[in-house]
Amino acid sequence: MRTRLSICARKRRFGSQDAALAAALAGSVPLRFYRCDRCGQYHLTSRTKGKRVLPAPGMDDQPT
Template identity: 45%
Template sequence: MRTTLGICRKKACYDTEDEAWAVIARAAIVLRPYRCALCRKFHLTSRTKGMRIRRPPN
């Protein structure tokens, strides 16, 4: 999955994966974090088809 510059600018950015997981823990839907190839920060996506979903760190 590649994030375009326009999408990257619209999405919330998280400096660390732990910050992204903290947001996911409060979300009402299934999300997963990924590192953006453009900004090198973490974004969230709801696309999980064919992906192995990692459990949040404890």
């Protein structure tokens, strides 16, 4: 789905995927980043239904 220009203008922009990931992991709610098709930079979204969710900080993917 294409990002609406009005939504893009209101959201914070991150110049790199790493910066967006760091901000997403620092948030108090589950967030994920995406590359905006309007501005070409990265935004955060709380919409995670059907999407890969980022691992919580301090959590390993390795089973114990």
